[in-house]
Amino acid sequence: MTEQSQSSSAETPSVLDELPGDLMMWVLIISELLVFGAGLGAFLGVRITDPEGFSAAQDHLFRAGAGLNTFVLVTSGFLAALASRAAHLGKVWRTRAMLLAAAMLGVVFLIIKGVEYAGKYAQGIGVETHPFFTFYYLLTGFHAAHVVFGILILGIVGYRCAPRTVEVGVAFWHMVDLVWVLLFPVIYLLR
């Protein structure tokens, strides 16, 4: 499909062809951003109905852990960007090393997240405890699932290490990064 579409796009160049990576990844990224955006919008909407309850519930969160996790994930994103650059320079092993480092930081993120969830569980806080926690578990849980999926993707693009493939995988990883950077202040910090 790719060769043919390039030849046909020669006659009518499309803005879509200028996208880095693959069009389908951008469809996925936009869909994900819509879902998380809608989730955060709903969170803020419900928060208006019960600001005190939401603030009280928020005080149970492990803010330092989440702050540390932000640092971990942004660093991981930086390493993934370096991997993409190395791939374009044709340095296969450097690309793989960077992807591995990025993925390992993803694992660190999940471990810290696990500690956080375990703490909630120990306090007896579940999905149905309060609307705040329904959103907390849905949004951070859904995000954590994307981290797991993203680690798998980084593994796959590291295995099939072509510049374009790496670019597609790293684009997904940056989306996971971006979503966390949006979730963190709204869920953990917003008063």
Add this chain to the structure above:
Amino acid sequence: MKYQSQKIALAYFSVAMALFALQVSFGLIMGWIYVDGNFLTDILPFNIVRMLHTNSLIVWLLLGFFGAAYYLVPEEAEREIHSTKLAYLQLAIFVIGALGAVLTYSFNLFEGNFLLGKEGREFLEQPRWVKAGIVVAALIFLYNVSMTVLKGRKTAITNILLLGLWGLSLLFLFAFYNPGNLALDKQYWWYVVHLWVEGTWELVMAAILGYLMLKLTGVDREVVEKWLYVIVAAALFSGILGTGHHYYWIGTPGYWQWIGSVFSSLEVVPFFAMMAFAFVMVWKGRRDHPNKAALLWSLGCATLAFFGAGVWGFLHTLHGVNYYTHGTQITAAHGHLAFFGAYVSLNLAIISYAMPVLKGRDPYNQVLNMASFWLMSSGMVFMTVTLTFAGALQTHLQRVNGEAFMEVQDQLWIFYAMRFGSGVAVVLGAILFIYSVMVPRREVIAAGPVEQARIDAEHIAAE
């Protein structure tokens, strides 16, 4: 016709049209029961007519999909269908199963029998032997079409079509699982009902629409494929977790309200994309295909599907709204326009496209066919608007004011009377459509000199 085995589609489309006539007739009877509640209560109770109306709809749509597959797969794979005999055997099983279901429902035969009696689950009430027959027929179909595609050319259209058809067949297996717990029953039940029409059927729709656009507009295959992949991705992304919008009030945990609301809101995206796709393809098209009726149905399908499934679906998909509107006439309004727009029109589009070729009469009787489009579509849109008003009023009287169900129904009478009128228009439109594709051999209006010159210059005659 390029391949002899495409002729199989003619048999499928003919049976589908017969069931279509039956389906809308049952609809009309039910429409009158809404007006006069005692109509036929003893011989044909409302719940039985409803089963016949919905079941025959699903079966004829499926037969249309099978027919469409048998018509387009040879052209896409560039070879004859693996086995013509199996294809007719599959149809025979479907016909016997459909007749068996109609007789069992109508006369309430074998009540309570494990194998022969109806099962009593809404929409999945078919007797077990019919369900088993459906599975056997589906296996024959999948084997037949997959063998054809595997040995022939593989295109995005056939890949997506097969993905949809395999998916819908596998999901049907949940029809056999009937847990005693009603909440669990409903949870699995939606695996069939929702994951069909808001998942796998959308793939079938995208594939058939893609095929029609390819043929009718002559746009490059790569362009069509790119659109198809985006549409399919959007459909699966939103549709699978969108199942959550059925889990609001059946006893599932509360977080489904947010999962369902967020994902099902996005279900409008693939339908919007399909509408955009159809119009952009026509806009960019290089071919002025003379089969204008097929083009009209294709564009009508994409547009009415966007409104019926997309807009009318979104209307009551958020759980805060659905809390009030659940199970009112709003649902009926959405159900009618969504099924008509997305799947009825899709079938009528491919039938309008294929029939002239199958019957060896080059584009014929466009005028009657197009008249049937406008009659049926305006009837259906009028019905949708009527039911939406009825639903809004019902929601207020019943759910806000707390009046009793039957008291409210009495106050909705005027809407039901108007709905019956629109139902008559739909039935007349359906009869006109069936007549126009099955009977006449001549054009109703002969082409004028300009149109005739264009047809002579550009049109490739049906073989």
